[in-house]
Amino acid sequence: MRINYFSPLLPSQSGISEVAEQVVPALSQYATVTVWTDQTEWSQALAQSAKIRQYDPNDVSWRELNDTDLNVYHIGNNVHFHHGIWQISNRVPGLVVVHDVKLQHLFYGITCVRGRDGEGYIREISRRYGHEAGITARRFLSGEVPIAAVEDFSMTEWALENAAAVMVHTRTAFQQIAQADRWPVGYQPLAFHTPPILRERPRQAPPYRLVIFGYIAYNRRVEAVLEALGKFAQRRKFQLDIYGKLDDPDSINGCIQQFNLKAQVKVHGFVDDAVLDRALSEAHLAINLRYPTMGEASISQLRIWRHALPALVTQVGWYAEQPEDIVCFVRPEHEVEDIQQHLAALIKQPEHFRAMGQRGRQRLESMHSPDAYAQAIVRFAAQLKPGYQNLTTQYWLEQVAGIMAPWQAGELSDRDLDRVTQTISWLSHPTNQPGNIDSITSTKKSPR
């Protein structure tokens, strides 16, 4: 079996590149894998287990991509990492792995930032979500409203127009995409390697070390964490370390000053993996809030669990799908209150939190293995092999709709439309339509 794998790769600062680092070696046990990248450098470790090919989205050997068993495309929100992958996926069908269900940021980046086509962006939003949505998009472009105002126009279908099948990492995403009843869709928990823990967890006594890490944008809710900590009577029992690039350092530093937290909070900036791993191994609690969520499964959360570290998460999206005895939920509308309650509980029952972290690690080991992830891809490849008819059906439907629309389609007789429908049905040979990927899950109900 031959598989082409399109993904951001290390050293790019994308969580998805870490997934590639772990999944590709596992996948190579089952298939001959070629990893395609438009980056100029990549992980040498990865090159040990797969052939790595550089591509230019505008000059690709389609033959190589066509003459394979499966093309796998990892699509997320970062235009820098995913624009090229999306371009290829539009020309050669394959398995699209959706990391963020809301892909507004990606398509804003493609159309407005890279394409400098604001009107095209508004047109696309209007076409897909209606006139009012188009007005909102225009207001966003003129700076009247923040990007949060358009994030719910997810644009996911745009990413999947040429998908032969879809793989997602969250149950919510599964239900959402399955509802469209357009693609075979499978749910597979995100993969993350779990090496043995080398360090013992620190003593459960103050000062308790809290940690936040990753790309710190507005949706990481750091301001709310600082407010909760600042207004918490026993705040001196905590030390908060923040690692990663800050999207808005002024806002964070302003909060630290406002709540007089200089002694409790240290902002480290971007650090390498070894430093971060040491910090995680020495921490008592991770704070991994997301609001709003883009529908992603959190690679950060898997990393937290790798260190058997308990965590606070927002009760939305994938985070809300986690069992209550493994994470501490923070309700979006009661952030400060909930964070303070959890901090109080940590002081009172540190062992309870320690056990929670251990259960998190067990969950990581049982559900998120790279091998299981690789096997899911292989199953997709086997089951998709018979066909891509659904894509040609869609093409024909769009062609006919496009031709008929200017002919005042509303006045076409039912008989005419029936004839076209039957013709497309005949050409599409529906008896051979690929179903959903049974061995993974079905679209009819949510996976358990």
Place this chain on the structure above:
Amino acid sequence: MRVLALTTQVPFVRGGAELLAEGLVRSIEAAGHEAELVSIPFKWYPAERVLDQMLICRLFDLTEACGDKIDRVIGLKFPTYLIPHPNKVLWLVHQHRTAYDLWDSPYGDLIKMPNGPQVRQAITNADSQAFNECRSIYTIAGNVSKRLKQFNNVDSAPIYSPPFGAEDFYCEAAEDFFFFPSRLNIMKRQQLVIEALAQTKSPVKVVFAGKSDDDATRNGLKNLVRQLQLESRVTFLDAISETEKLSRYAKSIAVVYPPLDEDYGYVTLEAMLASKPVITCHDSGGSLEFVLNETTGLISEPTPESLAIAMDTLWDDRATAKQLGQSGYDRYMSMNISWANVVQKLLA
């Protein structure tokens, strides 16, 4: 009976398939029926154009015209045989070969196009359904039947048809040239013949006759002739009249015809009618149904070296060439190849 023959036409490209379609219509009329040719312009790139034309064909209604029933349609080429009709007979010239036998060959273009695999799949799906609709399935040659069985598991019988103006061919004393009449096309492998010429021991000459499918092919061949310094031994005639064609056949030593896996190949039959031997290759397809090695022609390996040996052999031994040509003529006459036979089977 009112009969329509269904075919495609790449604008400004004309070859054996067009002659065959026209011959069919004439022969049906000669048998006392009404017949017309329905010819649809065909374009195969980008890959989505193929899907467009499949849909177009499937939407045609050829069951009647002006209130009068059309009794039968005869599908010749993809995608016209997708046109629905209750009395559809297939006389297959060839399928869309880049979706089948040529898919991953050096001549495959669909595999190099974005979205090629799903267009290929749409073609194979629709073909299978269309074949099920036909009341009987014939092909123009055993080679086409072989492919149909191999790729679609469909049984079919070949019906050979005579070349246009079969009764007009004649033979004269051989002059110093081999004749290669055919469109200049990569699949016909004029390039192989030129490369072979560079390796012949004798001063073999070849006359090519036929229009090029595109400028790039013509220019590429002419450049190759220049590079190999064969200008004095190669002649390109472009398109020629029927009279000149008959004359060139008649005066040649032999016909060189080494295409890659040809469907049928009127050239072989025309050579036999002109009592000329045919030099072809082991992978040339349709010609192998007629050429018997060292009896009606020579069959070489598809390499310049092997082809050069075959060309030297007949160039140097004109008596043998003449004898093989005569045997070819006799073989043709023994095969009962006639339009009457074609029409009788297709309208049965």
